Amino acid sequence: MARLHVVVEGRVQGVGFRWFVKQRARAYDLAGWVKNRADGSVEVAAEGADDGVAKLRQDLGRGPDGAWVTAVRDAAPLDDVLARPFSIDR
Numbered sequence: 001m002a003r004l005h006v007v008v009e010g011r012v013q014g015v016g017f018r019w020f021v022k023q024r025a026r027a028y029d030l031a032g033w034v035k036n037r038a039d040g041s042v043e044v045a046a047e048g049a050d051d052g053v054a055k056l057r058q059d060l061g062r063g064p065d066g067a068w069v070t071a072v073r074d075a076a077p078l079d080d081v082l083a084r085p086f087s088i089d090r
Helices: 017-027 050-062
Strands: 002-011 031-036 042-048 068-074
Touching: 002 050, 017 031, 017 042, 017 050, 042 050, 050 068
Parallel strands: none
Antiparallel strands: 002 042, 002 068, 031 042
16 A cells, blocks of 8 residues: 655646546545645645556646646655545645
């Protein structure tokens, strides 16, 4: 089981980025959440099979059409239990 907690920077708000992440994470059967941050970045926490988490991290580097990702930075590890289904936090 792998875990991911990252902050995605660039043009990632107002382009459907959270919906993109939610769809991909659910397709990979991951637990967790995605949310916008006040600084214009997007934060993602996910947990599941190693290959699913790795695929999601790759997807985060691309994003949906209209997004422009400049960085995917590791954030401090979380101790929280991540819930299913993967959700968008507001």
